[in-house]
Amino acid sequence: MDKKYDVLIIGCGVAGLYTSLSLPENLSVLVLSKQDETVSNSSLAQGGVAAVLSLENDSYELHYNDTMIAGGQANTPDAVNTLVHEGPDQVRQLIKYGVNFDRNSDGTLQKTLEGGHSRRRIVHYKDTTGAEIVRALLVEAKKRSNITLVENADVFKLTKVKNGFCADMLLNGKTAATVFSDFCVIATGGIGRVYKYTTNPAVATGDGIRLAYDMGATIKELSYVQFHPTAFNGNDREQFLISESVRGEGAYLLNCNKERFMDRYDKRLELAPRDVVSRSIILESRRTGSDNFYLDIRYKGHDYLVNRFPGIYEGCLKHGVDMTKDLIPVFPCQHYLMGGIDVDLDARTSISRMYAVGECSHTGVHGKNRLASNSLLEALVFGKRAADDIASLSKKDPDHVTVTEHKTDISGAPLPKGMRTEIRSIMQRSYFVIPDMDAVRIGLKRVDAILMRLKNGKFAITPDYCEALSLATVAHIILKEVDEG
Secondary structure, eight states: OOSEEEEEEEOOOOOOOOHHHSSTTTTTTTESSSSSSTTHHHHOOOOOOEOOOOOSOOHHHHHHHHHHHHHHTTTOOOHHHHHHHHHHHHHHHHHHTOOOOOOOHHHHHEEEETTTTTSOOOOOOOTTTTHHHHHHHHHHHOHHHHHEESSSSSEEEEEEEEEEEEEEEEEETTTEEEEEEEEEEEEEOGGGSSSSSSOOOOTTTHHHHHHHHHHOOEEEEOEEEHHHHHOEEEEEEEEBBBOOOHHHTTEEEEEEOBBOGGGOTTTTGGOOOHHHHHHHHHHHHHTTTOOEEEEEEGGOOHHHHHHHHHHHHHHHHHTTTTTTTTTTTEEEEEESSSEEEOOOTTTTTTTTTEEEOOOGOSSSSSSSSSSSTHHHHHHHHHHHHHHHHHHHHHHHHHOOOOOOOOOOOOOOOOOOTTTTHHHHHHHHHSSSSSSSSHHHHHHHHHHHHHHHHHHHSSSSOOOHHHHHHHHHHHHHHHHHHHHOO
16 A cells, blocks of 8 residues: 555445546556455345336336435435436446346346336346445456555544545554545445444444544435335344345235235335335334234245345345245334435535545435435446546646655543444434434433543544444434434
8 A cells, every 4th residue: 555546435335446447547546445345335235226228118207206206306306317317327337347237038137126116127136236246346446557455444534635635544453554645535335333223234334424524524414314124123233134126026015913004004015115114114013013024925936036036035044034935024224324425416525626425425316215226326326427527637636645744643542332332222212214302302412422522532543433433423413413303
């Protein structure tokens, strides 16, 4: 790792990798991964990528309308138009990079249906689409001499300096290092670990949002949190997701009495948008006095299910459930963030030369509720736009950041135990599917006290400390938004 790069990308999911590959090869690029290069929300994405790849039975207008309806018409129209019109070309680029989307016997791309979509337009690889895309992008990135990938790099402070940025980080959890760059792209993913139960991996602690917030960047609609209606109902902190596409392929949602119930709440039944289904499950839970809910897709048969959903089939088996014979226990769980670091159509933040792409950003495309399989599409479209804008600005404004001597003291007191656990409990109790406003106000006061202690306590800078600071910052912003709402 050098001391200076043209572009620093913090995050190694689809958004970060695709941005790096879309940059001109004459620019030096450093891509940082918080843990292993394959650990990200992107790698866990099951369903697929939504895009209008053919106008025979679909249209940009239909995809636009589906996105707006799912988002409660709170979406930014220009951003949605950009997404649906530019998305197909980025999906075709993925195929050029070697992504193996599933195909029909005649060689055409296989497309599935998911909740909120009016047409079959989601291309996929089995039920592990995100992992397949990350695999292909990593292979391509490692071919590029201008791209450096560094694992186990945890940026704990980002500072705006003349003509660029100074990033202080921990390498392998213990060694301090500093890098300078002309441009910075934040692609750190979601905030799921601010909740007790989430489908997100351990790295999803909102670090990039905290870095941007501390620098004074505009953060918008962080309270737009999506709760996926069908996470496997187990005891693990990281909940196993049962993809939207399972319902798209015909699964029935059942209550504790093993009865379908969505007709009580929405005429779209199991294929209503995620927020509608999650809210319906909570209301049905209150009606029946039970948290027991199930997906039933047994009627599709063993061979179909094992071939179409191999990852979900194996994941269920690990929990003692055979989806070809058994009902799958499910319940809503934190899944995705629609808000984040506010950006324009070129993924520019309010800070010069700093960009945000993927789940940590707020492009406005999702409104109050993300339409299934629009997340990977957003990462591709706005990652490409960020790269194009950086390429253009690097020609117009060729000034470079100056590398200076820089020492960082990471010593300090040990972090008290329990802070992150308390934050997660507060968020789970106060702001889950249907908010509890009394708990929100009480929780906000406690979160603010934790945040103040973290900032003023002179604690040693460790991965645990950085994550606690990020979680407290994210919880503060969300609960404050809801309280002032």
